Amino acid sequence: MAQRYIGQSVKRTEDPRLVSGLAHYVDDIKLPDLHYVSFVRSIHGHAKIRRIDNSAASKMPGVVRIFTGEDCRNVGSVPTAGALENLKVPHHPVLALNKVRYVGEPVVAVVAQSLYQARDAADAVVVDYEPLAAVVDPIKAASPESKPIHDEFSDNIAYTWTLSGGDVKQAFKDADRIIKQRMEHQRLIPVAMEPRGVIARYFPGEKELTIWSSTQIPHLMRTQVAIMLGLPENRLRVVTPEVGGGFGSKLNVYGEEALLGHIAMQLGKPVKWIETRSENFAATIHGRGQVGDVEIAIKNDGQILGITYKIWADLGAYHQLLTPAIPTLTGLMLPGTYRIPAIRMDVTGVFTNKMATDAYRGAGRPEATHVIERAADLVAQELNMDPVEVRRKNFPAKKDFPYSTATGLSYDSGNYEASLKKALKLGEYKKWRREQEKGRKKGRYLGIGISTYVEICAMGPSPAMPAGGWESATVRIEPTGKVTVLTGASPHGQGQETSFAQIAAEMLGVDLDDVIVIHGDTAIVQYGIGTFGSRATAVGGTAVYRAVQQLIKKASVLAAHLLKLPKNQVAFRDGKFYSSSNPEKSLTLQEVALASHIAKNLPKNYEPGLSATYFFEPKNFTFPFGAHLCVVEADRETGSVKILKYAAVDDCGKVINPLLVEGQIHGGIVQSLGQAFMEEAVYDENGQLITGTLMDYAIPRAMDVPWLELDRTETPSPVNPLGVKGVGEAGTIGATPALVNAVVDALRPFGVKHIDMPLRPEKIWRLMQKEAQ
Amino acid sequence: MQISLSINGKRHQADVEPRLLLVHFLRENAQLTGTHIGCETSVCGACTVLLDGKAVKSCTLLAVQANNREVTTIEALAKDGKLHPIQQAFWEEHGLQCGYCTPGMIMTAHQLLQDNTQPTDEEIRRGIEGNLCRCTGYQHIVKAIRSAAAKMHAAPAAVKEDKQPETVAR
Numbered sequence: 017m018a019q020r021y022i023g024q025s026v027k028r029t030e031d032p033r034l035v036s037g038l039a040h041y042v043d044d045i046k047l048p049d050l051h052y053v054s055f056v057r058s059i060h061g062h063a064k065i066r067r068i069d070n071s072a073a074s075k076m077p078g079v080v081r082i083f084t085g086e087d088c089r090n091v092g093s094v095p096t097a098g099a100l101e102n103l104k105v106p107h108h109p110v111l112a113l114n115k116v117r118y119v120g121e122p123v124v125a126v127v128a129q130s131l132y133q134a135r136d137a138a139d140a141v142v143v144d145y146e147p148l149a150a151v152v153d154p155i156k157a158a159s160p161e162s163k164p165i166h167d168e169f170s171d172n173i174a175y176t177w178t179l180s181g182g183d184v185k186q187a188f189k190d191a192d193r194i195i196k197q198r199m200e201h202q203r204l205i206p207v208a209m210e211p212r213g214v215i216a217r218y219f220p221g222e223k224e225l226t227i228w229s230s231t232q233i234p235h236l237m238r239t240q241v242a243i244m245l246g247l248p249e250n251r252l253r254v255v256t257p258e259v260g261g262g263f264g265s266k267l268n269v270y271g272e273e274a275l276l277g278h279i280a281m282q283l284g285k286p287v288k289w290i291e292t293r294s295e296n297f298a299a300t301i302h303g304r305g306q307v308g309d310v311e312i313a314i315k316n317d318g319q320i321l322g323i324t325y326k327i328w329a330d331l332g333a334y335h336q337l338l339t340p341a342i343p344t345l346t347g348l349m350l351p352g353t354y355r356i357p358a359i360r361m362d363v364t365g366v367f368t369n370k371m372a373t374d375a376y377r378g379a380g381r382p383e384a385t386h387v388i389e390r391a392a393d394l395v396a397q398e399l400n401m402d403p404v405e406v407r408r409k410n411f412p413a414k415k416d417f418p419y420s421t422a423t424g425l426s427y428d429s430g431n432y433e434a435s436l437k438k439a440l441k442l443g444e445y446k447k448w449r450r451e452q453e454k455g456r457k458k459g460r461y462l463g464i465g466i467s468t469y470v471e472i473c474a475m476g477p478s479p480a481m482p483a484g485g486w487e488s489a490t491v492r493i494e495p496t497g498k499v500t501v502l503t504g505a506s507p508h509g510q511g512q513e514t515s516f517a518q519i520a521a522e523m524l525g526v527d528l529d530d531v532i533v534i535h536g537d538t539a540i541v542q543y544g545i546g547t548f549g550s551r552a553t554a555v556g557g558t559a560v561y562r563a564v565q566q567l568i569k570k571a572s573v574l575a576a577h578l579l580k581l582p583k584n585q586v587a588f589r590d591g592k593f594y595s596s597s598n599p600e601k602s603l604t605l606q607e608v609a610l611a612s613h614i615a616k617n618l619p620k621n622y623e624p625g626l627s628a629t630y631f632f633e634p635k636n637f638t639f640p641f642g643a644h645l646c647v648v649e650a651d652r653e654t655g656s657v658k659i660l661k662y663a664a665v666d667d668c669g670k671v672i673n674p675l676l677v678e679g680q681i682h683g684g685i686v687q688s689l690g691q692a693f694m695e696e697a698v699y700d701e702n703g704q705l706i707t708g709t710l711m712d713y714a715i716p717r718a719m720d721v722p723w724l725e726l727d728r729t730e731t732p733s734p735v736n737p738l739g740v741k742g743v744g745e746a747g748t749i750g751a752t753p754a755l756v757n758a759v760v761d762a763l764r765p766f767g768v769k770h771i772d773m774p775l776r777p778e779k780i781w782r783l784m785q786k787e788a789q
Numbered sequence: 790m791q792i793s794l795s796i797n798g799k800r801h802q803a804d805v806e807p808r809l810l811l812v813h814f815l816r817e818n819a820q821l822t823g824t825h826i827g828c829e830t831s832v833c834g835a836c837t838v839l840l841d842g843k844a845v846k847s848c849t850l851l852a853v854q855a856n857n858r859e860v861t862t863i864e865a866l867a868k869d870g871k872l873h874p875i876q877q878a879f880w881e882e883h884g885l886q887c888g889y890c891t892p893g894m895i896m897t898a899h900q901l902l903q904d905n906t907q908p909t910d911e912e913i914r915r916g917i918e919g920n921l922c923r924c925t926g927y928q929h930i931v932k933a934i935r936s937a938a939a940k941m942h943a944a945p946a947a948v949k950e951d952k953q954p955e956t957v958a959r
Contacts, residue, residue: 035872035892208923209833210887260825263923293830686926715923723928
């Protein structure tokens with residue numbers, strides 16, 4: 017039966033307020049007597065703080081107080097959840113103490129009555145630094161000659177981690193050939209359009225601190241900030257209003273969140289800090305930042321026997337929430353869509369004088385996909401095989417699912433051949449191969465890139481997560497029959513106010529407009545985990561589904577009582593409870609809800625009210641997959657690359673709202689395009705961030721983006737009753753290798769086998785200046 | 790400095806610092822928070838408003854530069870509880886996700902469709918080049934502007950009604 021809401025391209029319920037300029041982001045919240053905070057941040061990559069002179073600044077108009085690291089000694093260290101063996105965890109103060117270790121590290125916080133006054137006074141603070149040599153390159157930083165940037169440790173190696181499965185030695189012994197390649201995944205800057213922002217207000221009477229923050233994880237942040245401030249958790253309320261994009265950069269606990277709380281409590285005044293774009297570049301987490309050597313053991317027929325990957329992970333100066341954990345996801349997903357019996361990954365996590373790297377859309381999985389998908393093309397080139405055939409040769413078959421990888425994962429469901437086949441057709445693979453052949457004869461350099469990816473999503477089963485991997489939902493039917501859903505997920509653009517309402521409305525047989533979805537306020541919503549790792553629908557949506565099921569079960573008991581029928585003779589359909597033998601005899605959901613609340617005629621032991629709460633713990637991750645195809649033309653005169661075609665076939669399991677899924681994939685692919693062609697966070701040898709503004713760091717504009725042709729296959733996940741898998745990161749994980757493979761393929765006549773991102777015209781031009789073969 | 794300007798048809802008079810940015814005047818003095826600040830350097834376009842009917846980035850204009858002029862912000866586009874065709878199209882085509890760039894993007898699209906009633910996709914992409922979006926990948930935004938153009942072109946009478954007094958003056 018066609019469903020009314022689930023699977024339909026329903027327009028988003030959150031949009032009218034957003035297109036009208038009536039939504040409330042953190043900066044839109046006004047409080048009486050609100051004060052403003054402006055930071056003095058380190059201008060050095062590495063330096064001793066000799067002296068801080070606040071004398072001039074503190075006399076400036078409107079200045080209320082100036083805080084330094086010394087004033088915040090009782091605020092705890094910024095937390096990390098990476099629970100790796102032998103992990104070195106340096107103290108991470110909310111304001112620097114004695115030393116600064118990256119450009120942008122907060123040193124002084126100035127509080128004034130207005131934003132302009134706070135910024136003026138921050139400019140008048142004098143910090144006397146003694147610059148120290150900066151450690152910038154992660155490979156050099158890991159060497160014993162490199163001076164440790166944290167005095168409490170003997171070197172800059174934060175941890176080493178190895179993942180190994182299958183007989184790697186034997187695989188390399190059995191190989192006909194071994195291919196080796198160094199690959200770099202450059203540092204990226206997430207650039208959510210809304211920078212971070214925090215407001216804190218303390219009511220001493222109620223002993224209640226409220227923090228408004230642009231975060232993806234209100235509940236986890238509340239727990240951590242309460243610990244940092246030594247505050248009982250139930251005295252801290254975290255409110256996450258509208259959030260203008262996150263991409264992982266707000267999946268964190270930042271020093272500023274606790275510091276603003278500390279300041280509000282010290283001053284007894286509400287305080288606000290809105291990050292400037294420059295602060296966002298320097299002091300909000302970065303992504304990627306891996307360099308490593310891959311070795312691939314193959315047979316002459318294209319079969320991959322084993323892979324090893326040894327990397328240095330550029331962690332930055334301090335751990336943020338998940339900093340050390342990100343490269344481990346790369347290890348888990350290294351097999352990609354292939355049956356590779358032997359795998360080994362060695363990570364050396366290294367401290368450098370830079371901002372911390374952490375989860376940026378994809379978080380460790382784009383790196384894995386890039387490595388394995390570039391590797392598949394290296395195999396094809398080495399053996400002079402069609403890259404499609406190399407992939408087909410190594411796919412697990414549909415019947416092999418659930419498929420166990422050498423890295424210990426169980427891929428829930430998949431049909432890689434089906435998505436590849438569809439992508440080849442949508443992308444007109446054969447036609448473009450012919451065009452390429454013709455073009456090369458005329459000095460026209462076309463390239464075709466393919467990527468078949470699988471991602472680990474719906475994070476995740478709690479045993480595999482640092483702080484719980486379940487999600488919660490409460491569903492209430494109010495006395496008037498209106499439905500309220502409280503979700504522990506914390507959407508920030510994904511549209512779950514709509515998709516969760518679709519689930520509830522479908523199951524309850526009510527109109528979508530009768531459902532409201534509330535999230536992001538710890539005083540209203542039961543504990544939740546948050547929105548990240550393509551998890552909200554698969555885990556949080558399932559919690560809504562289960563809560564509604566429980567609710568219907570409860571209401572059926574009352575309906576049977578009111579209809580004077582045995583429980584097993586009552587059916588629920590289209591928002592009504594029916595007698596299964598006499599459909600004339602019925603009660604609406606609203607009638608039952610009202611009866612449940614006024615509670616005058618209830619069955620024995622029936623609890624009044626009508627609400628249900630469910631905490632859903634998934635048994636496994638989900639593994640969405642797909643195939644992308646990209647056709648490019650590289651211009652030998654200018655080194656510029658034009659994308660002639662982009663076709664993507666993604667399989668994210670069952671789809672709640674196709675329109676929203678499309679939007680997620682578009683956005684993800686374009687962020688990939690940014691990484692492939694434009695974006696790179698560059699620090700110079702002194703640890704200066706050279707790409708510190710939008711003038712120096714290019715993110716894709718509308719003109720840079722080709723038309724994206726999308727299609728889907730639909731392989732339901734057995735992990736949850738909705739059959740959904742997650743889609744938030746698919747584009748970012750699947751697209752990068754398709755883009756890069758296409759460019760490498762275009763440059764094949766010039767003997768090119770690999771190019772590191774970003775593929776800027778200068779790089780391409782240089783590679784095309786040789787004689788073509 | 791004493792300034793007087795019209796914002797969404799309403800007169801605002803204030804004594805402001807000469808350095809006060811127009812966007813801060815709109816957000817703090819006029820309490821119109823639909824205009825967002827994304828970079829303070831006129832790169833991202835989140836703060837785009839209409840000044841005498843022309844799209845401008847209000848983070849790099851001073852409030853005093855708007856003295857005796859007319860400013861239109863996103864809050865003024867919907868009339869009598871009915872969304873402007875561009876707003877409606879952004880909604881229908883899923884032209885937004887987090888919504889932060891959206892008001893600026895819509896104001897830029899407004900000017901674009903004033904200048905060119907039937908733009909090609911390429912002209913749309915060029916027209917919104919000064920506005921960054923990190924969520925959508927732009928495709929649904931292009932579709933939304935294309936669809937708004939078609940509707941506004943097909944129903945010129947309705948469009949006339951929807952036009953702001955400021956833009957009529959252009």
